[in-house]
Amino acid sequence: MACFWQALAGGGMIGAGVLKGMALTFREFLGTYPAFRWVLERVGVTTNSGIVTSEYPEKKLEHPERFRYFPFLVYDGTPENLRCVSCKICEQECPPQCIHILGPAKDAQGRPLKVNGRTIPEKFDIDMSICMSCRICVDVCPFDAIEMDNQYEFAVTDRFGPLVFDKNQLLRSNEYFQKIKPIEAATVDQRLAAKAKKAAPAASAAAPAAGQPSQPATTSQ
Amino acid sequence: MIDQLFVSGYTAVMRIVEKFVPGWLATVISILLRIGAIAAIAPAIMMYLTWLERKIIARMQNRLGPNRVGPYGLAQPLADGLKMLIKEDIVPRGADHLLHFLGPVLAVVPAILVFAVIPFGRNMVAVDLDVGVLYVLAVTSISSYAIFIGGWASRSKFSVLGAIRSVAQIISYEVPSVLSVVVLLMVVGRLSTVAIVEAQAQQWFVFTPWGFIGAAIFFLSGIAEVNRTPFDMPEAESELVGGFHTEYSGMKFALWYMGEFLGAFAISAFTTTFFLGGWQGPSLPLWPMCLLMIPVVATAARMPKLLRAIGVVALAAAAPGLVGETVPSWMWFLSKTYALVFVLVWLRGTFPRLRVDQLMGLAWKFLLPMALINIVAAGVWVMWPGVVGTVVSAAMLAISVVVLVRLNAPAPLQPRRYVLVD
Numbered sequence: 001m002a003c004f005w006q007a008l009a010g011g012g013m014i015g016a017g018v019l020k021g022m023a024l025t026f027r028e029f030l031g032t033y034p035a036f037r038w039v040l041e042r043v044g045v046t047t048n049s050g051i052v053t054s055e056y057p058e059k060k061l062e063h064p065e066r067f068r069y070f071p072f073l074v075y076d077g078t079p080e081n082l083r084c085v086s087c088k089i090c091e092q093e094c095p096p097q098c099i100h101i102l103g104p105a106k107d108a109q110g111r112p113l114k115v116n117g118r119t120i121p122e123k124f125d126i127d128m129s130i131c132m133s134c135r136i137c138v139d140v141c142p143f144d145a146i147e148m149d150n151q152y153e154f155a156v157t158d159r160f161g162p163l164v165f166d167k168n169q170l171l172r173s174n175e176y177f178q179k180i181k182p183i184e185a186a187t188v189d190q191r192l193a194a195k196a197k198k199a200a201p202a203a204s205a206a207a208p209a210a211g212q213p214s215q216p217a218t219t220s221q
Numbered sequence: 222m223i224d225q226l227f228v229s230g231y232t233a234v235m236r237i238v239e240k241f242v243p244g245w246l247a248t249v250i251s252i253l254l255r256i257g258a259i260a261a262i263a264p265a266i267m268m269y270l271t272w273l274e275r276k277i278i279a280r281m282q283n284r285l286g287p288n289r290v291g292p293y294g295l296a297q298p299l300a301d302g303l304k305m306l307i308k309e310d311i312v313p314r315g316a317d318h319l320l321h322f323l324g325p326v327l328a329v330v331p332a333i334l335v336f337a338v339i340p341f342g343r344n345m346v347a348v349d350l351d352v353g354v355l356y357v358l359a360v361t362s363i364s365s366y367a368i369f370i371g372g373w374a375s376r377s378k379f380s381v382l383g384a385i386r387s388v389a390q391i392i393s394y395e396v397p398s399v400l401s402v403v404v405l406l407m408v409v410g411r412l413s414t415v416a417i418v419e420a421q422a423q424q425w426f427v428f429t430p431w432g433f434i435g436a437a438i439f440f441l442s443g444i445a446e447v448n449r450t451p452f453d454m455p456e457a458e459s460e461l462v463g464g465f466h467t468e469y470s471g472m473k474f475a476l477w478y479m480g481e482f483l484g485a486f487a488i489s490a491f492t493t494t495f496f497l498g499g500w501q502g503p504s505l506p507l508w509p510m511c512l513l514m515i516p517v518v519a520t521a522a523r524m525p526k527l528l529r530a531i532g533v534v535a536l537a538a539a540a541p542g543l544v545g546e547t548v549p550s551w552m553w554f555l556s557k558t559y560a561l562v563f564v565l566v567w568l569r570g571t572f573p574r575l576r577v578d579q580l581m582g583l584a585w586k587f588l589l590p591m592a593l594i595n596i597v598a599a600g601v602w603v604m605w606p607g608v609v610g611t612v613v614s615a616a617m618l619a620i621s622v623v624v625l626v627r628l629n630a631p632a633p634l635q636p637r638r639y640v641l642v643d
Contacts, residue, residue, distance in 0.1 A: 014626045018572075025281045025571045032280045053285045 068148035072172040083145035086121035090137035098130035129163040144188045224549040228344045255347040259336045267482045268298035281570040292523040305475035313468045317374040324371025325473045328480030331363040338414045339490045342500045342551030353414035365391040368465045375468035383464025393584040398442035400592035401435045404599035418499030425498035430615035431599040436496035443488030451572040489561035500550035507546040594621045
């Protein structure tokens with residue numbers, strides 16, 4: 001019996017919780033309309049930020065700098081002068097195996113073709129329908145030749161053909177890289193500059209000693 | 222004039238028809254006209270209820286809702302309908318083909334049948350049945366057969382579990398739903414929906430103590446009967462995949478949804494008819510409404526400019542012509558019904574799904590006793606007309622609500638002791 005009376009006496013107003021919840025959803029409902037929002041602000045009711053949807057094709061969200069999607073190949077200055085030497089480390093490391101490299105490119109005599117003292121890949125294809133944006137290729141590349149792009153609108157109507165990007169489609173200038181990812185590009189540039197400095201004295205020391213080194217074959221195809 | 226717009230239209234057509242065809246054919250045409258109107262309106266109502274629900278829910282969650290197909294996503298229901306029509310209809314292996322087909326059909330048919338006795342406005346009812354209320358209760362309860370047939374015929378455990386839950390729920394909620402309508406018979410003395418609306422000319426029943434409680438019970442158990450959130454146990458997505466319609470696809474799936482949405486509309490319409498005064502309403506002038514619509518139409522940013530201009534001009538031109546007209550009865554009915562539809566969506570946007578025991582507890586331990594007490598309260602109200610009856614019945618109901626809620630409150634849990642920790 002005591003339990004009975006205790007049960008009768010306890011608790012707050014009946015339905016208060018229900019009404020509170022419904023008031024909250026109704027407030028949010030009204031807060032999404034500018035006119036009602038204006039009224040609510042005058043009355044002193046606080047609402048959330050209103051509509052949070054970004055209407056995608058018309059408005060695009062600003063991505064953080066680290067946002068990445070597919071990889072691209074970096075070149076310095078002209079597209080011939082790409083950093084990739086076709087060492088094929090990325091091809092080996094790629095978990096879904098979407099990178100296919102043919103090369104290094106060879107001349108008629110079968111000797112490796114060199115641009116600015118570097119070998120170049122004959123073919124460099126990435127299948128974007130397989131790529132999972134893991135960025136491992138970027139991490140393993142010893143030449144900082146491959147970087148991640150932040151473009152994501154690659155919709156095509158065919159599942160297989162058009163999503164295999166060849167070398168020409170993958171090439172982007174270093175300036176582009178600096179533009180889309182300033183911080184990352186700055187560290188990469190710094191690292192490359194330090195490497196060049198270290199290599200320069202060695203090269204200048206070696207050049208006279210070797211007498212007639214294989215001249216940088218600046219053959220342009 | 223506007224009040225009787227549709228009725229006069231029908232009468233004019235019938236007058237012409239009667240001149241040219243024999244009497245029996247005129248009767249057939251009259252029936253076909255009524256059926257045609259309902260058959261045309263019901264799917265349209267269902268389609269735009271889905272749009273309305275998605276829009277309102279989206280706004281409550283600070284989203285925009287469908288807005289890609291047509292201005293404000295207004296063509297979205299058409300796109301969805303087309304998608305459903307051309308989708309593959311998969312029947313599971315081992316399913317009972319006939320019953321699998323019969324389930325969704327049986328869900329839609331009663332939902333459309335009840336439209337026959339909805340009084341949409343003054344003189345605007347397809348059939349004024351003498352047993353209108355009884356007809357509504359009888360026809361709506363067919364939906365539990367539909368759900369169980371569909372769930373059982375699918376030969377899937379999820380479907381059967383959903384169907385079992387559904388039957389338990391619908392039968393439980395049928396009881397308070399029917400008992401909450403009994404009070405109407407005590408006060409009005411007739412079962413005709415039209416008579417019930419006409420009896421509310423002086424006072425809407427919702428403004429009487431028993432009417433308020435009756436409306437709440439009827440509406441709540443109605444939501445439970447059409448399986449809408451927060452009472453959507455039969456199709457609890459997170460537990461049963463899709464419940465009774467797990468194994469349905471294509472147009473059959475669309476039919477289930479049609480049954481549900483028409484049911485939701487019917488529940489709102491009948492709550493309006495029984496307790497909210499139906500098409501009755503204070504005679505407000507129509508032209509200010511017309512003028513109020515002008516800024517709404519003018520600022521509809523996503524509509525084509527031409528359409529907005531035409532709308533503004535038409536409204537401005539119509540306003541002086543409408544001086545002397547009052548808000549038509551069907552507009553009253555539809556505004557009340559859609560206000561209740563908004564409440565339905567609002568409830569869905571606010572509350573999570575009930576647990577099975579909470580669901581059954583609400584029906585048997587709260588709504589059913591309240592419905593019985595409500596009958597007594599209505600008796601008191603009828604016996605002592607005037608202030609005395611109102612006060613006594615209101616006090617009765619208030620006290621019983623408090624007592625029932627308090628007694629049904631879950632026992633406070635003892636603080637848990639962690640033996641190994643302490």
